[in-house]
Amino acid sequence: MSVFILITLVVIVFGIIYQIAKASEYAAVLNGEEKVKQQTNKLMASLLVAFFLLGMYGIVKCHTALMKHMIPESASVEGVGFDSMFTTTLIVTGIVFVITQTLLFWFVYKYQSRPGSKAAFISHNNKLELIWTTIPAIVMAGLVVIGLKNWITITSPAPKDAQIVEVVGKQFNWLIRYPGKDGVLGKRDFRKISDENNVLGLDWNDKDNKDDIISQNGELHIVVNKPVKLIIGSRDVIHDVGLPHFRMKMDAVPGIATTIWFTPRYTTAEMKVKTNNPDFVYEISCDQMCGKGHYSMRGTVIVETQAEHDAWLAKQQSYWDVNNAPATPAADTAAVASTTMNN
Template sequence: MSGLIVTALVILVFIVIYQIAKASELATILRGEEKVKMQTNRLMAWLMVAFFFLGAYGIWKCHVALADKMLPESASLEGVNYDHMLIVTLWMTGFVFVITQVALFWFVFRYQATETRKAFFYSHNNKLEVLWTTVPALALVVLVVIGLKNWFAITAEAPENSLVVQVMGKQFNWLIRYPGADKMLGKTDFRLMDDATNVMGLDWNDPASHDDIIIENGEMHIVTQRPVQLVINSRDVIHDVGLPHFRMKMDAVPGITTTMWFTPRTTTEQMKMDTHNPNFVYEISCDQMCGKGHYSMRGTVVVQTQKEFDAWLKEQPAYYANVQKANAPAPPAGAAAPATDTTKAATPVDTTATGATASAMTTPAQHK
């Protein structure tokens, strides 16, 4: 019952406010203040013109002031196509934007309300409707075709000489895996994932996984002028592998493997010189909100020559070896340390006399 009363009171208040506003408007007209309204219209029309020019100047000024904050040229060959697509899109939409905005502000100024002007009622124009529907539709088809062509190019089968790298997102960092000497990534199983001993769920029953290399600090090394195929997935929620300097991005989805490939064309060292920034780094960003630690999903990419990459990869231990070492049983407490000179500490048993195995060892005293 109280709810109905409150609702009725709210409705009544709105009705009263509406009636007061209506009465105020009628009173203004009766007092002959319509001229004041016309003066206000003229003032607003001129202010719109001023706003147009100030806004245009502000946009230009921001572009000049923030020019050094723009991304440098694409660091991948495929990214050049995306930059071209962006430029085409901006020219097409920018042309329409300028025309429509100029017309908008001009109409506000030119056709402002006056005491003698009566609004012209224009119901519809079939030819005009067809024109402004067909032209944008055709333009959109062109842009979509260009976009699909570029998309299918980077998601198609990678070249045979591609470097294969797995990128796995997890809350809240990136895991990077490289194949070992066999050039094959071993099998994985999400049921085997464990932060302490198996962060990516490698299947140790698959020999191909024994020489795989896992980088847990989110630093990915790739080779300039050599295609790299990224095999992307997620351990928990949806992430997104964003590589802005290469103009690449792809969702990392739990339970689904996504792939893309591109060809780096500028090493990290060269980009430092090109940007005049000795601290420049290529970045891996998570372009999908993935939780409260999303801000920390930042990795790095190091683009090297083939020789530099081979030297770096050679220094990385296989993840399987690290796990074996970490899980090796500790020596029993109080165990004697091995003698320094094992040739004096023990002598082999004469197997011709005792029939013992060649690996058996005994001390000289025991031999007597």
């Protein structure tokens, strides 16, 4: 019932606004249409300029108001290039923005129709076209060069001494696997996955798996100033490992392993001081829509010193040890089940 009342109210309000607007048109006819047209034209030109000036003021206000909410400078060595490139692009586009918008609204005011005014007949100017085709092309070429330079840095193979960690997304949390003492991640097979005792489907016939550590609380422990290479995968749908503080991002695609690598610059403890926030924590966000819990797929990154990291690692139990009971029978059942399905 209240919906109907609401709709009726809305209809009445709009009806009234329409009638007022309509009356203003009739008034225009009474006052002489030409004169009203001229007045309106003048009013609109002024309003557009007012919009422009207020808008420019608003941009400055918006900037000062929001800058304090921005994330701190890049926490990875590779992301520093992002920060400087972002600034460069911002300056270039900012200049173009101000020039073109100013011209637009300046022309609006300057060339508004006035009694007796006439337009010039100017149809084209090839020289101008050539100039304003070439200049953007050169500027774009410059931005492409900077961009590709950074792109190559980011996408180049990870240094050989990089720490290797596997990050696997599932609806709706992150599973993180460390290679353990041997430094090698063992093979895994999605058919062997079991939510009870083999969340990543580790193949227990591969001895490399025996010392692998799996953390299911979404905490990624990495070492400051040491490159880390993430091997990214997904168990179900596409997810995305978003590391805003490190300026990194990579999709987690089922069936395809993707990688990124970066070198953290500040430990979590250092960031707490830097940001004046005793609760500071690096977060991993899922940046690819993955279902109803997408917004809650949160992980954290703990950047620590080598000593702290070693101490932490020493306390971890390998996944094999955690699931002391032999997992082989379960894996077998899964394999049988999948064979049956294939038939």
